[in-house]
Amino acid sequence: MKLFSYAQATKPADAVQLLGAQTQSKFIAGGTNLVDLMKYDVESPDRLVDISQLALTQIDATDKGLRIGALARNSDVAANALVMKQFPLLSEALLAGASPQLRNMATMGGNLLQRTRCHYFYDVSQPCNKRAAGSGCGAIGGYNRIHAILGSSPSCIATNPSDMNVALAALDAVVQVTGPNGSRSIPILDFHRLPGNTPQRDTVLEANELITAVDLPTTAIGGKSHYLKVRDRASYAFALVSVAARLAVENGVVRDVRIALGGVAHKPWRLPDVEKNMVGKPATETTFRSAAKALLAGAQPHEHNAFKIQLAENAIVRALQTVS
Amino acid sequence: MKQITVTVNGQPHSAEVEPRLLLVHLIRENLNLTGTHIGCDTSSCGACTVLLDGKSVKSCTVLAVQANGKSVSTVEGLCAPGAALNPLQEGFKENHGLHCGFCTPGMMMRATELLEHNPDPTEDEIRWGISGNLCRCTGYNNIVKAILYAGAKMRGEEPASTEPQFV
Ligand SMILES: Cc1cc2nc3c(=O)[nH]c(=O)nc-3n(C[C@H](O)[C@H](O)[C@H](O)COP(=O)(O)OP(=O)(O)OC[C@H]3O[C@@H](n4cnc5c(N)ncnc54)[C@H](O)[C@@H]3O)c2cc1C
Ligand code: SF4
Ligand code: FES
Ligand code: FES
Numbered sequence: 001m002k003l004f005s006y007a008q009a010t011k012p013a014d015a016v017q018l019l020g021a022q023t024q025s026k027f028i029a030g031g032t033n034l035v036d037l038m039k040y041d042v043e044s045p046d047r048l049v050d051i052s053q054l055a056l057t058q059i060d061a062t063d064k065g066l067r068i069g070a071l072a073r074n075s076d077v078a079a080n081a082l083v084m085k086q087f088p089l090l091s092e093a094l095l096a097g098a099s100p101q102l103r104n105m106a107t108m109g110g111n112l113l114q115r116t117r118c119h120y121f122y123d124v125s126q127p128c129n130k131r132a133a134g135s136g137c138g139a140i141g142g143y144n145r146i147h148a149i150l151g152s153s154p155s156c157i158a159t160n161p162s163d164m165n166v167a168l169a170a171l172d173a174v175v176q177v178t179g180p181n182g183s184r185s186i187p188i189l190d191f192h193r194l195p196g197n198t199p200q201r202d203t204v205l206e207a208n209e210l211i212t213a214v215d216l217p218t219t220a221i222g223g224k225s226h227y228l229k230v231r232d233r234a235s236y237a238f239a240l241v242s243v244a245a246r247l248a249v250e251n252g253v254v255r256d257v258r259i260a261l262g263g264v265a266h267k268p269w270r271l272p273d274v275e276k277n278m279v280g281k282p283a284t285e286t287t288f289r290s291a292a293k294a295l296l297a298g299a300q301p302h303e304h305n306a307f308k309i310q311l312a313e314n315a316i317v318r319a320l321q322t323v324s
Numbered sequence: 325m326k327q328i329t330v331t332v333n334g335q336p337h338s339a340e341v342e343p344r345l346l347l348v349h350l351i352r353e354n355l356n357l358t359g360t361h362i363g364c365d366t367s368s369c370g371a372c373t374v375l376l377d378g379k380s381v382k383s384c385t386v387l388a389v390q391a392n393g394k395s396v397s398t399v400e401g402l403c404a405p406g407a408a409l410n411p412l413q414e415g416f417k418e419n420h421g422l423h424c425g426f427c428t429p430g431m432m433m434r435a436t437e438l439l440e441h442n443p444d445p446t447e448d449e450i451r452w453g454i455s456g457n458l459c460r461c462t463g464y465n466n467i468v469k470a471i472l473y474a475g476a477k478m479r480g481e482e483p484a485s486t487e488p489q490f491v
Contacts, residue, residue, distance in 0.1 A: 001344045002344075003342065003343075003344060004343055004344060005343060006326060006343035006387075006389050008389075028387070028390070031385055031386060031387060031390065032367055032382075032385050035346075035367075035385040035386075035387065036366050036367055036385060039365070039366060040366075048343065048387075050389070050390060052390060075379070098456070099370070099455050099456020099457075100380060100434065100437070100438070100453060100455075100456060101370060101373055101380045101381050101382045101434065101456050102367065102382065102456060104376075104379040104380060104381050105381050105382075105385070105386065235451075235452060235455035236455040236456055
């Protein structure tokens with residue numbers, strides 16, 4: 001790792017100010033992604049601003065739902081009584097990710113911003129438009145088994161590797177951020193981006209903005225939820241495909257539904273129109289399978305990942321059957 | 325350079341460190357506690373697991389400066405030299421929970437936190453609990469038995485007599 005300087009922030013405003021005071025600065029929270037990336041030379045900040053001691057670790061009930069501080073640890077969030085009671089989907093997705101030691105360090109903000117696991121992104125001897133704009137994409141024409149089937153571009157076919165982000169998409173989460181120009185709220189579906197011509201940017205967050213909290217709105221959906229993660233081994237592997245599903249059924253008919261997919265695109269994949277279309281239809285495999293096909297419409301496989309289309313379709317159906 | 329104080333196995337240590345120094349290097353090189361191993365160096369294998377303020381973490385991805393003011397427990401802290409083995413150490417010994425021993429300190433530190441949270445885990449819970457610790461030798465069965473043994477001991481029960489299983 002190259003040399004860098006270090007400063008610890010004690011208040012969110014100081015963190016933003018410290019970050020802005022020197023170019024090539026980065027926040028460090030749990031460090032479980034950033035430190036690895038620095039060892040691989042994928043990231044090489046001149047200065048780290050340590051935000052891990054900020055008092056943004058609370059999980060509080062609000063009049064609209066739950067507010068989870070950006071520095072709350074993944075293990076604490078997963079085990080929190082309010083989260084388990086109101087949003088068990090989030091606990092389930094967090095516990096499906098990484099390992100206990102990593103969840104003990106990883107934070108909400110860091111998980112939202114964790115970077116892709118594309119092998120070419122990690123290997124600085126390879127071309128990668130996300131790491132080095134304009135250098136090309138090693139995965140297109142390379143080994144692309146873990147890559148995207150939806151929403152990719154000729155510049156980048158990477159996926160977002162997070163389990164938590166998929167659950168947040170199904171939970172209509174809102175990301176709270178603050179920066180030199182004030183604070184703003186970003187709905188989760190607008191937070192992560194598709195690669196387009198600028199795959200260097202994973203999200204709409206500006207480089208000088210700090211994530212302060214994630215809000216989960218209480219909804220009248222009710223019903224059940226489930227996070228289904230399909231991977232190469234039972235534990236400790238990233239998702240090939242995953243599904244976060246919430247479903248409320250009344251008299252055998254779909255009353256409300258949310259379906260978000262992981263492992264298939266540069267961001268959690270959700271199509272609200274497909275969900276609206278399901279309302280009022282019988283909660284049967286026929287309805288689930290046609291919704292799955294609609295969610296995957298236009299899927300474009302690459303040389304090694306065509307299997308993901310059928311896998312995702314079946315996973316969607318199974319997740320919905322589990323909660324119906 | 326930055327001045328830090330970290331309490332390791334109950335002893336406070338102060339040091340002036342570069343911000344890029346990893347906690348595992350502070351432990352192994354500055355403090356000479358070489359029981360904590362480095363395997364992958366990229367937060368995958370769990371060999372470097374220590375407790376930071378009582379929680380298991382991978383010390384190869386924690387910056388030493390981030391441990392400032394905190395307490396760290398390493399495998400050396402499980403029992404004083406010459407003292408009776410800690411139930412986990414005894415469990416690994418009785419059940420052949422190690423072959424080469426490289427993963428063992430990390431396994432024991434991870435299991436320490438696991439048993440604290442869940443004093444009577446099922447075999448399945450243990451397998452999920454140590455999923456971030458890789459072992460290339462044992463096939464895990466005897467590690468699981470070792471942790472079951474330690475759990476029983478800590479609860480004051482007689483550990484089930486376990487015929488070691490070689491795989
Ligand atoms: C071996 C291994 C296996 C894993 N398996 C999985 C898995 O199966 N599923 C899964 O979902 N994840 C997995 N992960 C990834 C893990 O979840 C992430 O590393 C973790 O969530 C990152 O959180 P952190 O706090 O450590 O982030 P850091 O590494 O501290 O930061 C990550 C990035 O976010 C920025 N950042 C952090 N907090 C803020 C904030 N509040 N505001 C603005 N910017 C911020 C940092 O500047 C940095 O760019 C795995 C990781 C490893 C190493
Ligand atoms: S898929 Fe994206 S991240 Fe991977 S090599 Fe191509 S540009 Fe880089
Ligand atoms: S050496 Fe730290 S996890 Fe492998
Ligand atoms: S005993 Fe050799 S790696 Fe586990």
